[in-house]
Amino acid sequence: MSAQAHPPSHPHSQPLIHGLMAEFNSADDLIAAAHQIHDAGFKRVDAYTPYPIEELSEALGHHRSKLPAIVLTGGILGALGGYGLQFWAATIAYPMNIGGRPFHSWPAFIVPTFECTILAAALFAVLGMFALNGLPHPYHPVFNVPRFALASRDRYFLVIEARDPKFDRQDTERFLTGLKASEVFEVER
């Protein structure tokens, strides 16, 4: 690899590599490393684990997920949409007099309204999660490291991107090696 990261004084130039990847043997090592990397001021960092680890996203300084607000929005839209549809159909578009009952017979509309609420909230939850995570994402540089296939089995990885203002090809590699990383790889773009 002849890759040399550009000095931090040229933040707009394209770095030649995606970043550096460190492999860890255990979740504890990874979490400890994530804390130190966060404290060192790195911003463009992501960790990769075979299962969710709550402490890790805390260590990396992730904020609360925006998803609950998205799902709430979906639920409210679903409820209004479902009720609105029934109200409009039963009183305006197709009023039907059945035994003199009121057209706007709201108790009968509760069940479909409830179902529409759940349906819209669930769709917003799933599509919102995809959107926030940028999925589907067919190509990602981390897969260029062959060892990365183990991220979905039993290995723990952490990547500092070359775009990070504090990134330096040699210094960062030394820094990562010092964090109990079992190995450090260069991630091609």
Place this chain on the structure above:
Amino acid sequence: MATLEDERAKPYRPPIVAPGYTTATVTDKISEVVLQRTPRWWYLGFGISFLIMMMFLTAVTWLFAKGVGIWGVNQPVGWGFAIVNFVWWIGIGHAGTLISAILLLLRQEWRTSINRFAEAMTLFAVACAGMFPVLHLGRPWLAYWLFPYPNTMGLWPQFRSPLIWDVFAVSTYATVSALFWYVGLIPDLATLRDRSKKRIAQIIYGFGAMGWRGSAAHWHNYETAYLLLAGLATPLVVSVHTVVSFDFAIGIVPGWHATIFPPYFVAGAIYAGFAMVLTLTIPLRAAFGLQDFITLRHLQNMGKVMLATGLIVVYGYAMEFFFAWYSGHHVEQFTFWNRVTGPYKYYWFSLLLCNLLAPQALWLRKVRTSPARLFIVAMFVNAGMWIERFVIVVTSLHRDFLPSSWGMYRGTMWDWMTFIGTLGLFLSLLFLFIRFLPMISIFEMRTIVPGTRGGEYTEVPR
């Protein structure tokens, strides 16, 4: 001495995962089921299921050609097998959602090794359930008329009808179950993508995984989505069988018009569903050697849930009789007397055998810890819950207010072919599922093996 007594007082509790597993070995063991060569018995099992499904398609083809007249339904019993089977199948599905959503929110760790499978069962059971109301329509090709959409006829569905509520409830249930299942599968599809050696498998699993790479930022949103979906699915599953029970309870037919119906139906659904989960997991864990993951603890717990919900169902039976007596209405009273002494009395007594007597065996630890005995009890329950729906649908309709319009009902050959045929559809889908997708959630299993850092929805590892 006290400690010794404590030890003796505590019954042996088998672990959720057999000791000695690590994140690597659970991954290998579960993904191996999918990535290994197809076992010969799979072809046999799938082949038989597929043939039974062909019988279903035959029956449906004849139905399309001739109309619902080929079924046994007629006045006064207009609902018959179609509704019996619909309620039976949809009830079975409910255990899957209970395991995947409600037990998740209750932090029942043991659900982890059965939730994926149970969710798949839900999806396939709902698919089978959905067949019946649609086939019963008379003109099934116009089923889309049930949905509200702008049309040139200027018509809208009758939103005051429980049958339309059913359309909303069941279609929402099917959609949300599918979403929940797929979201749960994404990290496991990524595992299969990374572990399979064949190019074609890598591409197909890769498509399904959508580029999942286990990023901490992604897991963060993912877990939030998963928990929120569980929170949404929980009231949903209760609402679905409630709405199914409204199909009956909103009508004024004697034997149907009772306020006990919603809770009694929901309990019955969970009861039937756990019986089906047991029916399927007991042979499968043996076939794939998954006894380390689906341990006696799981079987025992499922037996307990079955016993508890079974008792609620029996309470429902008792209350139906009480209501009939207490109503003071002679037709209502006659309906229940007719259940016990009328022409369908053998159905009623087999119902008691299957749903009242058989599950009492679950009080015994000896039964709960023996897969073979549990399997037998579960088969009784499967049959019992079908009979229950038959009793509710048929005995109420066949002799109602007007003795001059009384009649008898029996399923025809086509009714039976359609019903048994959906079993073939269900089993075919299940065989495809266990062959091509991980039947145990791999990433969730990783969180419960010792020495890992459990996720948000599992307890701190012991």
